[in-house]
Amino acid sequence: MILGPVDEIPPGEGRAYTVQGRTLAVFRLRSGALKAFPAACPHSGGPLADAQIDENVLICPLHLNTWDLTTGCSRSGQPDLEVIGVREVAGQIVFSP
């Protein structure tokens, strides 16, 4: 399932996409890699698509909880995030659970 063009997400930022009744936060790393997680922070529902990221972590904008971008593991004592499968195919973000 195609979510949209990769160019919709500037490198280093995230955007929210709704697919199959749920909202995903999809991030485009500076390396070009795509990462996706559920859009709500498990701590207090913060909008994770608005998070700040680097190559390794994602930081919730509300209370600055952090997760590992590769594993979804929490680095600040909150529940882990489910890693959702997305990849780039011909310039498009493809949801591939």
Place this chain on the structure above:
Amino acid sequence: MKRRLVVVGNGMAAGRTVEEILERGGADQFDITMFGDEPYGNYNRIMLSHVLSGEEDESGIFLNDLSWYEENGITLRAPVRITRIDRFAKVVDGDDGSSTPYDVLVVATGSRSFIPPMEGVFRPDGSLLDGVLGFRSIDDTREIVRLARLHEKAVVIGGGLLGLEAARGLQSHGVHVEVLHAAGHLMNQQLDAAGGACLLTSVEALGIDVRLNARSTAVTGDDHVTGVILKDGTEIPCDLVVVAAGIRANTDLAVTSGFSVERGIVVDDSMATVDDPDVFAVGECAQHRGEVYGLVAPIWEQARVLASRLTGSDAEYHGSRVTTKLKVAGVDVASMGITAPERDDDEFVVFSEPRRGVYKSVIIRDDRLIGATCVGDVKKVAFLLQAFDRGLPLPEERVGLLFDLGTAAAEPSVDELPDDTQVCNCNGVSKGALVKAVADGCKTVPAVMDCTRAGKGCGSCKSLVTKIVEWAAGDDMRVDPAEHYYVPGIPLAKPELMTAITEQRLYSVSAVFAALAPGGTEDAKSKMGLTSLLRTMWPQEFVDERDGRFINDRVHANIQRDGTFSVVPQMKGGVTSVEQLRTIADVAEKYRVPMIKLTGGQRIDLLGVPKEDLPKMWADLDMPSGYAYGKSFRTVKTCVGSDFCRFGLGDSTALGVAIETRFQGIESPGKVKMAVSGCPRNCAESLVKDIGVVAVEGGRWEIYIGGAAGAHIRKGDLLVTVDTPEEVLTISGRFLQYYRENAKWLERTYAFVPRIGLERIRDVVVADSDGMAADLDARMQQTVEGYRDPWKEGREPAVPGQFRTALPLISLPQVPVRDGSTALGGRAGRSVATDPRRLP
């Protein structure tokens, strides 16, 4: 060429020794190989009782996971058991058939559960009867948890520390537990009889049965344990037995390899075995001056000494004074030194209140504390520990050693704070949580803050957090060099960082990471600070990268707890007009703004605006941004001033408007709040602002700096009194620029001014002692000229999807709708019609 360091063992002592070696630059001296019996990384055995009770997840007790070995170039071979040391050939043989040569060998084989001689406990093949377990490893703990869920009655053999912890943990799985203790009172190693009796009361109150003077002689059951038989013939039926009757050093390897072994492997003050200067032993398997230690503090000391020796220093280990302070099955227990008087003239002061489970005793010889026991009330333990360790003078009234009498200390010291004291009020972090983070391996203040989130809210608790971490870590405290960095991801203080950025002409955040971060690695936590710094340094050349901004700075509004934003139109000096009010009212109505509120800075806040509505709202408002977000110059609060106020001495409103016009939108290390008051009555509260201006008699203006009335309260310092409003603009601009160039990231002026010193700041910005005033003015002017209203991005988004919603389609905390008519009880939830999430 590097020497080969082989470590037999991968437990706490082994791990700590290697950590200490690495810290001393040992990676350059040694190729390190570690052998572990268990198929895991290095974990904190002390925490197993927490895993057993379910308070801690297994993953939470690892000190070093497998990646640590890889990152530090250590070869971990596990599970491989070393079966023989050939100290003549300098080789260790493993049970996997391997032979590994060494130049230096460290034996850290630890200890194992001691299984007292009991009939029927071992099967013919030497393994334990089913249902009988030690309590020593992750595997033991997993098995105990598994069996506890299947069985109903457990017996714990041993009423020492470990036994009581095991009993408490088992109980949490719903098993009925009975503790069998061979001695006449609990924890007889650490407590005297009366102290043990008090502990017994508390343990029994938890619902754990305890049987004292109960020597177990046999276990019954053919395939699976069915009971324990005591020396007096009593049979106690049970289906699970946990043996916690002490530990024995693992010395088989040393014995069969020909080393001197008594209760442990005999070592000298350098932790070297007495038989071979190239073979060392450390931890619970080592015996030093006749002592074998089973507590963590002495083992850490040994690890430090050994690491120093191996890396070339002359450290010596002279033994440890053993003190314990812990919670046993939920009861506070502390002990140090001897537990009972030994000589006729030893003073022995005792307080006992068995019903409340409180017992305290101290033993004094020649005016020195030589022993103390506390059960149930450990408030005085910090002082007692210090008196014991350092031989502090003792109070004439000995009862003062047991209780605080009369005049209380000015403030409770860190050690006297109860564990459940909430230290960080923003994130609800208790003293206990901080102490736990230290115990789990965080040894620097930033590490503890990252791990617990303490101090990550308003930051006002940082100094207390620091004190607690220092206290909890003791000698283990490490200073994080990053504390002096401008941002955590680049190992440079601000002046060096600015020099490097200037010399290498780095215009973007990613360029700074590429050039100056270790390995060129990005660090999200550093991005905002770097963005702000680069903007300050290169007002024209700065290359904006969107990911260098926090969400507030990406959409120029303030994110709220439900993911919506608040919008504050500019209202310079707090002055508005009929047209502006009407426009704001129309826009609020059109976009169904859930709440309209005046801010602390005298501006109108439109709260609860969905991100995707921001551009349209800005267009409809057609006003500039009011800067209620970001680390930047905020608003100027003003009083009425001389035009209307009968006390007014100066036109505070006009000056406030002028200041806000000049400095609008300027980025700074922390937010900057200002105020102008028309007379010393200070209705605009100028004395508690980052920059505060007060009109005084004679048409003059006082300028205050470094004030705050937020999480920190500080009265500003009078910088200078000037004659004209123009001078106010010049001096405050010069101070602002000096602050922008010299403050650390997120350092507010209330910290910056005392750090630099008022006199120094006055020299620079008023007296121009360093001749840099003109340059500061020029750079400020350049910044002022570069101003562009960020809300213009509403018409032309900076990046695609800049204002696309990020809200998920799930229930989030609802922000209440209020209007002026509703009192506290009259709040209503947001109606569906105004829900910014637009549920489908």
